[in-house]
Amino acid sequence: MSTDSAMLSDDNRPATSSPNGHANGKNGTSATEQLSDEEEIPLSQVTRTPYSSAQPPRQKRKRAVYYESSSEDDTPLASSPLKPSSDAVTKPGAINATTVPASLVNGKGKGKAVKEEYTECETPDDAPSKAKVNANGRSKRPARKKAKHDDDDDDDEAVSDSGDSTPPTKKKRAVPRKRKAKEQSEPEPESEDDAPVKKPSIQRATKKVKKEDGGGATSEVDASKPKKRGTKKEKEGKEKGKGKNKKEEEEEEVFRWWEVGGGDGSVKWKTLEHNGVIFPPPYEPLPLDVKMKYDGKEVDLPPASEEVASFYAAMIETDHAQDATFNKNFFDDWKKVLKANPPLNGTNIVSFELCDFSPMFQHFETEKAKKKSLPAAEKKELKKARDDMEAKYTTCLLDGRKEKVGNFRVEPPGLFRGRGEHPKKGALKFRVRPEDITLNIGKDAPIPVPNMPGKWKAIQHDNTVTWLANWTENINNSHKYVFLAAGSSLKGQSDMLKFEKARELKNHVDRIRQNYNTDLRSKVMADRQRATAMYFIDKLALRAGNEKGEDEADTVGCCSLRCEHLTLESPNTIVFDFLGKDSIRYYNQVPVDPQVFKNIRIFKENKEDEDALFDRVNTSSLNKHLTSEMKGLTAKVFRTYNASITFQKLLDEKEEELKNATLQEKLNAYNHANRLVAILCNHQRAAPKTHDQSMEKMRYKYRSLKYERMKMRHALFALDDSYKSDDKYADDESEIDDDWITTHEESMRGKDMEKAEKKFEKDNEKLIEDGKEPHGQSVLDSKIKAIKDEYKRLAKERGTKKAKSNKTAEKLEEAIEKLGQRIKAFKLQMVDRDAGKEVALGTSKINYLDPRITAAWCKTHDVPIEKLFSKTLVTKFPWALEADAYWKF
DNA sequence: TTTGAAACTTAGAAGCGATGAT
DNA sequence: ATCATCGCTTCTAAGTTTCAAA
Incomplete structure (x- = not known):
């Protein structure tokens, strides 16, 4: 089938590019017309495309055709002219590493798309186009048929299309991208003195730190430590350390990079030593008696x-x-x-x-x-042996300092576990061998020897990148890298920069919002679409949404939304339903600005479900625009910004209320805020397998509480009829009916009897132990009888609205009040738990919430940070934990 | 321009070990 | 002490962003 033209023919209108010129007709006038705000909204036109979650229809996608079809693995390799020669591309290393010749499995070489251009012929009046069509009838690039420029010209006179106001590029011209450098031993950054690397003082912001059980960490200060920060602590530490035995002298150097400044710029290190990567053990054949x-x-x-x-x-x-x-x-x-x-x-x-x-x-x-x-002992030994074996790979020497390496273990071979409807899931992932791996290491560092036979593919010395090793994976031909661990200085620095960038947005966001709100009415289609996209990104925290290829799962983000993903509901609600990153469903019904509503209706006009909603916007143009609004601004900064600012706000709102709260209440409040952010970012998880079961348990307990309350009410009534007319004691047990009560009482009866028997036995054991006479059977019998009688009585009570109790009315009132509180709290807990069953809190904590917010909050509310940050998070955010109580995002 | 390589961040699932209930 | 649960860590897939090559 190789690129069958057959497929081509079937649906080949320039698909996507909304054939009948949505908006462009001639971009000029028609666009203008269509964009007039005044037009009516024939509701009937509003497209409704309900599709159920997981399986967006995407027939059109196959038009791919323009790409080499991936299903042709079986065709003879060399034959198709369209097909890059696989031999040429196959990585030598992948072959027979695991004994599985790569060439056997990997039909094609790079999944590189061989693409043809489509010369558009319809809508002649349309912009000059060469719309490339693709997938779901969408093109690898959005099916936009025009080029922004075209619009400008035509699209209503005036309105200088912002499109190109050149963004304030930094003439900086940072160090040349490594791309070329990579070939091999890179030529060393040409002296580039101007290279923005000012890390003179950096060298020594190091402190020696001893681990102390007490949690206090610091101790003697390295002589060269630059700043005087934290001196107090140091002193304390020192004293304590004195008394302490020196044995634990495993002082780690803690590089306090955040006190030094610098760090930005493209040179990432001066010297770098490491031991390479660990390869998984070779395959061990199964015992002879194990056969499929x-x-x-x-x-x-x-x-x-x-x-x-x-x-x-x-x-x-x-x-x-x-x-x-x-x-x-x-x-x-x-x-x-x-x-x-x-x-x-x-x-x-x-x-x-x-x-x-x-x-x-x-x-x-x-x-x-x-x-x-x-x-256990043996297990421990095995673990120890493994750890010792791996020890040297776990750290590296970066500018002379010891830093943790992240993923030093090479990924083992296996079956590709693609998410969602990934077309390649299940494919064989080859064993990686030294021949596949390029090491990046300091010039003067010794070259490590692989722990399996073979030679590294290449060695390079590029200090403008942070990776230690990389290889190309055979499924999607993407790169895998070995980086430093999250707690390393390099990662920490960029993480901090990320949050600082997000905070910077605070100073621009008003203006930016104002601008895009204005642009929502722009007469230039591209601008109006961009403004609308920005509105979503800002308000809903959507991801940018790059175009995706044929051989990936069909997921979208903001820019790649298709018409089918949005449904309009008058007067101004939009229903979003699409699969986002990791094929996680995004479903949201949101009331929007009327202009946005109107825009979406216009954007959808004359388009098919599978056409791009924003056919004039892509991530690249969007980010270009964002950068012109604020240096370094990109779509994802909005996510960080909105997550953190929301979190800060939520916590601030509760500040007073928590002043005298218990620890648990404080934690709840924190988690609640965390949860709202996670929801904003649509961070989901599979509900715990046991969720339903544990909910059922809770429901039972909830009913039991209600039952107790009912009994007390009835006891009150028995004492004094007049309570019946008090609303406070009105029936509030709708969730328990007679059947349930019967079952419940029976079950309690059973439990009580069991308990009595157990107690009886235990008592007797004790008596015997003490050398006393054990109780006779009759003691137990009479106890059992008492229980039986009690439940008989309860059975009689049923439905009478009377109950026996030895409490006074006052005591009962009090108890009912208390129980009511408990019930309420428990109900909340249940609802909370159910609501949170599919929400993952971790992702936002790790990636989106500025850790200084948490650090400051902990100080304000006197909560130990360990209650909120796991050990890994604490080591990930050393730079943030020093924020004072007043720190605000 | 457009495309895609490169490099880095973000993401949920799987694996694992600590912890609490029985 | 044993088992189930739960939360943390590990793993690696799937995004975003930038920039050079075509």
Whole structure:
């Protein structure tokens, strides 16, 4: 099928580009007309495209055609002219690393899209176009048919299309991008004295720190420490340290980079030493008695094929194995491996359905169990051995300082676990070998030796980047990098910069909002669309939304929204429903500014569901514009800004209220604010498997509380009829009915009797121990009888609205009041828990909430930071924890 | 321009170990 | 002490942004 023209023909109108010139007709006039605000909104025109969550229709997508079809793996490689020669591209290293020849599995070389241009022929009056069509009838680029410039000219005279006011570019011309440098041993940054690297003093903002149990950390100060910050602490530390045994002398150097300044600029380090990466152990064939079956018979697989089979076998109980795409991709790739490494007993594996991997699966399960049941001491030993082995890879020397490395373990081979409807999920991910890996390391540093046979692909010394190693992965031909850990100075610095940039937005956001609000009425379509997109990004914290390719899951962000993703509901509500990053559904019904509502209606006019909503906007033009509004401003800064500012505001609102609150109440308030931000950013998680069950438990407890309350009310009535007319004691137990009460009482009765028996036994044991006479059976019997009688009485009471109690009316009133509070609180807790079951708080905490907000809040409310930040977060944000109580985002 | 490589941040799932209930 | 739960850590996929090459 290679690029069949067949496919081309089927739906090939220039799709996307809203054929009938939505907006452009001739960009000029018509655009102007269409943009007039006054027009009416024929509601009937409003498109409604309900589709249910997970599966957006995307037939049109296949028009891809312009790209090499990825499904043609089986066609002879070299043949198609459209196909880049795979040989040329295949990474040598990937081959037979794991014994699986890359060339076997990876039909095509780079999934590089070979694209043709589409010469548009419709709508002649349209802008000169070359709209590239693509996917869902959308083009790799949005199907915009015009180029912004065209608009300008034509689109209503005047209105100088802002489009190009050149943004204040920084003539800085930073150090040349490494791209070229990478070839290999880069030529060393040409003396570039002007390179903005001022890190003179930086060298020594180091302190020696001893770990103390007490949590206080600091101690003696490195002589060269520059600033005087934190002296007090140091002194204290010193004293304490004195008394303390020196043994723990494992003082770590703590580089207080945030006190030094500098750091920006493109040179990231002066010297860099590291030990490379760890490769996973080679494949170990299964014991001879563990064999998968094909058509009921055991198959004798050579190791290479067995390994791939085992990847799948380990997953047969997961959802992945239920997925058709996943299975197909796995099987296709596996067959290629099998072809080169056929079963030794001649089995010809052609049908996936006939494969039975369960013997392998069982084997893995027993192995797992074995490991688990190992004595603790042995487990510990194993772990120690592993840690020792890995130790040297966990850190590196950056400008002479020890820093933690993040992902020093090379990703093991396996089956690609793409999210959502990723067309390649299940495909075989090759074993990575030294030949695949490029190391980035200081010029004078010794070159590490790989822990498996082989030679590094290349060594480079590029100090303008932060990675230590990288390789190209075979599924999507993207790059994988080994970076420093989140707690390292390099990551910390850029993290801090990120938040500072977001804070800077505070000073510009009013103006920016004003501008885009004005532009919502712009007569230039491109501007109006951009303004509308900005409105969404700002208000709803949507992501920028780059275009995606054919061989990726169909997900969108702001700029790549399609008409089908928005539904209008008069008078001014927009319903968003689309799959965003990681194929997480974004569903939101929001009332919007009437002008935005109107705009969306206009943008959708004359377009198909699968056409781009913002056909004149893309992330690049959007960001270009944003940068012109504020230096360094991009779409994602809005997310950071809005998340943090919202969080700060929410916490501030509760400040007074929390003055005398308990610790738990404070934590709740914090988590509540955190949750609202997570919702804003649409951070979801799969509801815990046990959620329903635990909700059920809570509901039961809730009812039990209601039952108690009812009993007390009734007791009150029994004492004095007049309570019945008091609203305070009106029936409030709608969630419990007679049946439930019956069951509940029976269950309590059972429990009470059990309890009595247990107690009886225990008492007797005790008596015997003490050398006394145990109670006889009659004691228990009479207790049981008492319980039975009690429940008989309760049964009689049922429905009478009377109950017995030995409390006085006053006591009852009090107890009811208290119970009422408890019920309310519990109900809240339930609702909260249910509401939060699908909300992930972690992501915003790690990436979006300025940690200084939390640090300051903890100081204000006297909450230990450990209650809110896990150990990793504490080490990730050392620069933030010193913020004082008054610090505000 | 447009495309896509490169580099870095953000993301949820899976794995794992601590902790609390029984 | 054992088991279930839960929260944290690890893993790696999936985004964004920038810039050079075509």
